Amino acid sequence: MNMQPKKVFALIDYKICNPGECDPENGICPAVAACTHKVIKQIDGLFEAPMIFQDMCMGCWDCIEDCPLDAISQKHIT
Secondary structure (H helix, E strand, C coil): CCCCCCEEEEEECCCCCCHHHHCCCCCCCHHHHHCCCCCEECCCCCCCCCEECHHHCCCCCHHHHHCCCCCEEEEEEC
16 A cells, blocks of 8 residues: 655635734735745735645745744644
């Protein structure tokens, strides 16, 4: 039997996420800037919640550490 390793990626809680609260002047999400792999982006523009390309998430957790609202967490799938 070929078992796949457990996949872990970052997940945004959109009820909490608010780049306008993190950066009232510019609306830039600090977690986006923290992602060295560039897999979290504010596609809809400044002041809008970012999205994570979960299939490309490397699990470095830089975005989790830099999110001041604790809106990003680890998601485990098996």
